[in-house]
């Protein structure tokens with residue numbers, strides 16, 4: 001079977017949003033997905049970002065699949081453990097098996113040896129694809145995904161697809177849409193309001209919009225300000241608020257998705273800003289509460305004290321970027337952003353003050369279900 005035929009089988013089985021990082025073992029699969037009209041294949045910057053996008057897309061009613069090399073299984077361990085598996089978010093993971101039987105370059109050998117063990121440890125059901133059992137395995141994965149809440153993997157050994165190692169067929173990218181990057185001069189800001197005050201000001205601008213909140217105090221404070229089913233609180237999976245919000249925004253292009261992020265979170269998946277800018281979902285608003293510290297873990301200094309995240313977002317290609325430092329200045333630009341096409345980026349410099357608010361009182365599965373129901377309305 002060719003990789004292209006495998007991609008067709010997955011699409012035929014109902015998978016309707018793909019995200020991944022390439023591996024040569026599936027180059028034919030990815031080439032077919034990239035070219036497929038009307039199908040998003042998101043070239044994620046990291047595999048854990050792909051897992052985040054897939055989870056967001058599932059919450060928004062899609063049937064996502066992630067394509068990754070087994071080295072990327074290592075990259076996504078925390079995303080799988082503290083996001084997909086913890087909340088119970090179905091996603092098909094197509095995982096290539098480099099280092100299979102020790103026959104590979106040195107960097108693949110250990111991961112090749114432990115790939116099945118890693119999936120077993122995580123409790124992710126999987127099948128290793130064999131040439132004469134591909135259709136059965138796809139059907140099995142579909143059944144598993146409908147009964148288990150969580151990821152299911154199909155493992156791709158070397159030389160499974162007949163187009164692996166075929167002569168590259170040239171640059172198959174869709175025609176680039178030139179998007180001019182607007183010049184942006186980051187204003188001087190002085191933190192003077194707390195993140196809780198800023199979150200309350202941001203909430204004032206919201207109606208029925210979907211909100212994805214970064215883990216730690218951004219989630220806790222948002223929950224304390226206005227707990228609502230349209231809020232998805234990350235409990236773990238640090239760094240994935242943007243990717244999860246991106247998945248939600250792509251899954252429901254008719255709804256606005258707002259991400260309440262922290263500077264440490266943004267910096268952890270900085271490349272995801274390029275994913276947002278490249279896909280340019282008009283319904284995506286990224287609101288970053290930048291206290292210049294890792295507040296949730298005791299105020300350790302974060303690099304955002306020196307690296308301006310608004311300037312980085314502008315350079316990445318967000319459609320509009322603004323930066324503010326007082327509460328009155330949060331609500332108005334957010335309202336404008338909600339009323340116009342994005343992706344938008346709003347940096348709010350805040351103090352390191354933390355409100356005395358409790359942990360998220362809802363169980364992960366309850367958060368998942370109420371958010372998914374709110375998205376589907």
Ligand SMILES: Cc1ncc(C[n+]2csc(CCOP(=O)(O)OP(=O)(O)O)c2C)c(N)n1
Nearest residue numbers: 216217238262263264265293294295296297
């Ligand atoms: C992968 C990972 N590393 C470290 C942590 C511990 N941790 C939880 S919240 C947090 C700080 C988040 O910083 P930021 O996004 O700036 O938000 P703040 O708490 O400052 O509002 C850290 C380091 C974690 N949850 N996951």
